[in-house]
Amino acid sequence: MTMYLVIAVVILFFVVIFQIAKASEYVAVLKGEKNSKLQSNKINGFLMIVFLVIGLVGVWYCNELYYGKTLFKYGSASVQGEKVDSMLWVTIAVTGSVFIATQILLFWFAYKYQEKPERKVFYFPHNTNLELLWTVVPAIVLTVLVVIGLRNWFSFTGEAPKDALVIEVTGKQFGWIFRYPGSDNQLGKKYYKNIDNASNSLGLVWEDKTTHDDIVTEQTVYVVKEKPCKFIIGSRDVIHDVGLSQFRMKMDAVPGIPTTMWFTPKYTTKEMQERTGNPNFAYEISCDQMCGNGHYSMKGIIQVVTQAEYDEWVAKQKPYYFSAFPDKEPATTKPATDSTKKVVVSAVIANTLKSNSKI
Amino acid sequence: MSSEVALDIHSGVSSLHVENQSHDSHVHHHETFIYKYVFSMDHKMIAKQFLITGMFWAVLGGLMSVLFRLQLGYPDSTFPWLEDILGKWAKGGHITPEAYYALVTTHGTVLVFFVLTAGLSGTFANFLIPLQVGARDMASPFMNMLSFWFFFIAGIVMLSSIFVETGPFSGGWTAYPPLSALGDASPGSKTGMDLWIVSMALFVVSSLLGGLNYIATVLNMRTKGMSMTRLPLTIWALFFTAVLGVLSFPVLFSGFILLIFDRNFGTSFYLSDIFVNGAGALPNEGGSAILYQHLFWFLGHPEVYIILLPAMGMVSEILSTNSRKPIFGYMAMIGSMFAIAILAFLVWAHHMFVTGLNPFLGSIFVLLTLLIAVPSAIKVFNWLTTLWRGNIRFTPAMMFAIGFVSLFISGGLTGIWLGNSALDIHLHDTYFVIAHFHIVMGVASMFGMFAGIYHWFPKMYGRYLNNTLGYVHFWITIVGAYLIFWPMHYEGLAGMPRRYYDYSIWESFKQFGDLNRFISTVAMIVFATQILFLANFFYSIFKGRKLRSTNPWGSNTLEWTTPIKPGHGNWPGEIPEVYRWAYDYGKDGHDFISQTTPIGADESVH
Numbered sequence: 001m002t003m004y005l006v007i008a009v010v011i012l013f014f015v016v017i018f019q020i021a022k023a024s025e026y027v028a029v030l031k032g033e034k035n036s037k038l039q040s041n042k043i044n045g046f047l048m049i050v051f052l053v054i055g056l057v058g059v060w061y062c063n064e065l066y067y068g069k070t071l072f073k074y075g076s077a078s079v080q081g082e083k084v085d086s087m088l089w090v091t092i093a094v095t096g097s098v099f100i101a102t103q104i105l106l107f108w109f110a111y112k113y114q115e116k117p118e119r120k121v122f123y124f125p126h127n128t129n130l131e132l133l134w135t136v137v138p139a140i141v142l143t144v145l146v147v148i149g150l151r152n153w154f155s156f157t158g159e160a161p162k163d164a165l166v167i168e169v170t171g172k173q174f175g176w177i178f179r180y181p182g183s184d185n186q187l188g189k190k191y192y193k194n195i196d197n198a199s200n201s202l203g204l205v206w207e208d209k210t211t212h213d214d215i216v217t218e219q220t221v222y223v224v225k226e227k228p229c230k231f232i233i234g235s236r237d238v239i240h241d242v243g244l245s246q247f248r249m250k251m252d253a254v255p256g257i258p259t260t261m262w263f264t265p266k267y268t269t270k271e272m273q274e275r276t277g278n279p280n281f282a283y284e285i286s287c288d289q290m291c292g293n294g295h296y297s298m299k300g301i302i303q304v305v306t307q308a309e310y311d312e313w314v315a316k317q318k319p320y321y322f323s324a325f326p327d328k329e330p331a332t333t334k335p336a337t338d339s340t341k342k343v344v345v346s347a348v349i350a351n352t353l354k355s356n357s358k359i
Numbered sequence: 360m361s362s363e364v365a366l367d368i369h370s371g372v373s374s375l376h377v378e379n380q381s382h383d384s385h386v387h388h389h390e391t392f393i394y395k396y397v398f399s400m401d402h403k404m405i406a407k408q409f410l411i412t413g414m415f416w417a418v419l420g421g422l423m424s425v426l427f428r429l430q431l432g433y434p435d436s437t438f439p440w441l442e443d444i445l446g447k448w449a450k451g452g453h454i455t456p457e458a459y460y461a462l463v464t465t466h467g468t469v470l471v472f473f474v475l476t477a478g479l480s481g482t483f484a485n486f487l488i489p490l491q492v493g494a495r496d497m498a499s500p501f502m503n504m505l506s507f508w509f510f511f512i513a514g515i516v517m518l519s520s521i522f523v524e525t526g527p528f529s530g531g532w533t534a535y536p537p538l539s540a541l542g543d544a545s546p547g548s549k550t551g552m553d554l555w556i557v558s559m560a561l562f563v564v565s566s567l568l569g570g571l572n573y574i575a576t577v578l579n580m581r582t583k584g585m586s587m588t589r590l591p592l593t594i595w596a597l598f599f600t601a602v603l604g605v606l607s608f609p610v611l612f613s614g615f616i617l618l619i620f621d622r623n624f625g626t627s628f629y630l631s632d633i634f635v636n637g638a639g640a641l642p643n644e645g646g647s648a649i650l651y652q653h654l655f656w657f658l659g660h661p662e663v664y665i666i667l668l669p670a671m672g673m674v675s676e677i678l679s680t681n682s683r684k685p686i687f688g689y690m691a692m693i694g695s696m697f698a699i700a701i702l703a704f705l706v707w708a709h710h711m712f713v714t715g716l717n718p719f720l721g722s723i724f725v726l727l728t729l730l731i732a733v734p735s736a737i738k739v740f741n742w743l744t745t746l747w748r749g750n751i752r753f754t755p756a757m758m759f760a761i762g763f764v765s766l767f768i769s770g771g772l773t774g775i776w777l778g779n780s781a782l783d784i785h786l787h788d789t790y791f792v793i794a795h796f797h798i799v800m801g802v803a804s805m806f807g808m809f810a811g812i813y814h815w816f817p818k819m820y821g822r823y824l825n826n827t828l829g830y831v832h833f834w835i836t837i838v839g840a841y842l843i844f845w846p847m848h849y850e851g852l853a854g855m856p857r858r859y860y861d862y863s864i865w866e867s868f869k870q871f872g873d874l875n876r877f878i879s880t881v882a883m884i885v886f887a888t889q890i891l892f893l894a895n896f897f898y899s900i901f902k903g904r905k906l907r908s909t910n911p912w913g914s915n916t917l918e919w920t921t922p923i924k925p926g927h928g929n930w931p932g933e934i935p936e937v938y939r940w941a942y943d944y945g946k947d948g949h950d951f952i953s954q955t956t957p958i959g960a961d962e963s964v965h
Binding site: 018029045047048069091095105120126127146149150154241245246254259281282287288292299 | 440460541546644782784
């Protein structure tokens with residue numbers, strides 16, 4: 001019911017505006033075209049300057065309202081992202097001042113040079129010096145921005161440090177799968193035709209022994225504070241994108257073509273919860289590439305923890321191999337071979353701890 | 360209609376009167392209704408066909424945005440009437456994700472291609488090129504007619520995709536494979552995608568037929584004295600637009616052909632190593648999904664200039680005419696458009712910085728992309744200088760032209776952020792991008808189109824649009840456009856991704872709920888205002904105030920030397936000869952000097 005009422009009001013409003021507009025045309029004819037043109041010219045010239053002033057105030061007010069809701073209040077959560085932020089401020093300074101200057105000129109000129117019967121226009125078809133000025137100055141400013149940008153770009157698209165924690169990230173409709181190389185520090189081979197949702201979500205090739213200690217988790221990935229972390233990114237089906245807004249990082253997940261990205265987290269999740277005062281804060285991985293109807297729900301979580309917490313967590317993980325072949329798992333196999341297998345498992349854990357603390 | 364034509368002629372030249380009458384009168388009708396209004400070969404009628412078809416699509420595309428903004432602004436509310444119109448796509452009055460993504464995709468495709476390509480350059484290239492270069496029609500009127508009808512059929516096919524069982528294509532207007540190639544990955548990629556591709560292929564054909572015609576006409580059919588450097592900037596802009604289209608649409612087409620092969624004939628151009636839930640592992644190996652993106656953006660980036668250049672050209676013309684002052688730096692304007700046209704082909708990979716593209720290759724594209732800001736800056740400063748010390752008449756066309764410059768500045772500057780890969784890595788595929796391209800390409804070009812319609816409506820229909828409605832239209836639209844898109848920059852700076860159906864489960868993005876509601880509300884108001892414009896448009900065609908002189912704006916260009924309602928052939932007698940450039944406004948104390956006026960003996964030289 002209210003719906004029809006709203007429609008009726010809107011239509012009525014339209015008809016009123018339309019009638020007023022029509023009437024104003026008749027009035028204009030009566031008043032004489034010239035006078036009414038001058039009058040509407042005055043009104044619109046005035047509105048131009050009003051729009052400029054209210055617009056600039058609006059820009060400031062919008063910033064007041066929403067700056068706090070962006071990520072910049074707390075700065076970048078990764079070391080590499082700091083460069084993005086600093087570059088952002090330089091770019092804001094440059095484009096912001098050009099924005100304000102040109103918008104003021106535009107609307108002020110419009111207001112100032114509105115039609116007056118006595119005004120004589122200035123015949124000014126070209127001026128080489130002026131044109132050179134606004135070719136050369138933007139070119140120089142842009143060169144500076146390019147230089148800053150590319151320096152940053154190469155710094156974080158370059159090779160990850162050797163000691164980086166390597167994790168494989170795989171996107172699928174609609175979730176994330178993570179794989180740690182395990183104690184041997186090697187991600188074993190995989191082949192997509194081996195994929196089986198129940199027991200082998202990544203299609204690991206079990207004939208390759210290096211897969212046997214790989215740890216696979218879904219949705220949540222643990223990384224270590226202040227330790228570079230390198231993601232090797234892929235996709236099982238369509239193109240996805242690993243979007244890490246707090247770390248200022250982003251990289252597509254393309255089926256068949258692995259991509260990489262690395263960053264160094266600055267704060268643990270817990271620290272961020274305190275800094276932002278939001279107990280629910282989480283580093284969310286958002287899929288930033290349209291990937292189907294569940295795109296909006298394709299969320300992963302990055303838990304940034306201290307080295308000690310990480311070691312503790314890793315110790316509790318069991319290689320994916322054992323969930324694929326539960327009978328091979330030492331704890332569940334026959335008591336006869338029990339003792340030897342146990343040694344192996346503890347060796348695996350010890351190795352993992354060693355390889356992590358080494359760094 | 361045609362009896363009115365004769366009455367409309369208030370021109371003092373009696374020969375025009377007679378000529379025009381014999382051309383349109385019912386007594387000698389050599390033009391039947393079908394040949395005059397449907398399968399017309401008159402460039403002016405084809406232009407109107409493009410315009411009105413474009414309007415249809417603009418309303419539909421705009422309505423789609425209102426529907427999906429409803430979901431974004433009010434994710435928790437239900438609207439039972441939605442189920443009445445959308446059926447299973449809005450079960451319980453709530454738009455489903457399938458429908459949401461279909462709406463987003465169709466909105467993008469339709470607005471970019473059908474409205475801002477066909478509706479904008481189709482309309483004004485057809486209407487203005489022959490009239491402003493001094494030709495009786497296009498080089499090939501028949502091809503011109505085909506161009507419209509291919510576009511029309513493309514529209515029919517696109518429209519039909521809305522009604523198929525599995526829904527229209529829903530993978531985003533860029534249609535990246537594998538999503539667009541695999542029906543099992545998304546229901547929209549089944550029949551909907553087949554129809555989408557067919558429609559786009561027809562559209563490419565339309566656009567090539569039109570583009571070749573525009574180029575041929577500009578190069579070969581200029582009247583005596585109309586050298587290239589005397590052409591109005593509108594023509595230069597439309598010329599570059601046509602060149603861009605002719606060189607880049609075939610590449611898109613090739614990308615689509617490979618996609619059709621992958622979809623239907625088992626090839627692996629774009630597919631490799633894929634396991635789809637529910638369908639299992641696919642046999643395809645060795646393809647590259649990135650290849651499609653290169654082919655797509657090789658058109659996709661020039662496409663934004665295909666959309667923007669005609670608007671720039673018309674705005675240059677309108678700013679100069681209504682400032683009563685020559686355009687500042689005519690040659691620099693042509694030069695900067697030329698630079699934009701060249702660079703348009705060399706920047707496509709800036710859409711692909713985060714695809715895993717080689718960072719070194721990316722850096723080249725950063726450089727070339729930011730270079731494009733230089734010609735853009737030249738244009739802006741030249742427009743500003745054109746206004747400076749002019750005598751500005753705020754016709755509705757002029758208002759929209761000024762609005763265009765404002766929006767072009769606002770949206771252009773954020774391009775400097777996104778073109779720099781190290782910033783793009785944070786802003787890519789967020790609302791910042793939405794804000795950027797809607798302002799600079801969407802709304803700005805729309806403003807260029809509105810400016811063109813208000814300015815040339817009297818030439819099209821021999822009547823004026825209602826001015827008051829024009830001013831209301833302008834002010835609500837520019838304020839609304841900024842209210843909608845400006846705050847989106849902040850959402851983007853928070854990393855809020857595009858193309859999400861619902862943000863409420865995201866701890867990082869849900870703080871913008873109120874803002875989304877605000878944006879949706881403004882979007883509805885702005886949409887309603889466009890309906891007001893359409894009402895003005897169609898009402899004025901029949902009932903608008905009649906034109907009393909052939910040259911209502913005191914303009915120099917050739918189209919205003921034709922009769923108020925020119926027949927097929929444009930000039931009743933000889934085509935006028937041209938003696939000067941198009942921008943002698945305010946020269947030597949004359950308000951304006953038409954291009955057809957010979958250079959006087961004592962005229963000053965600049």
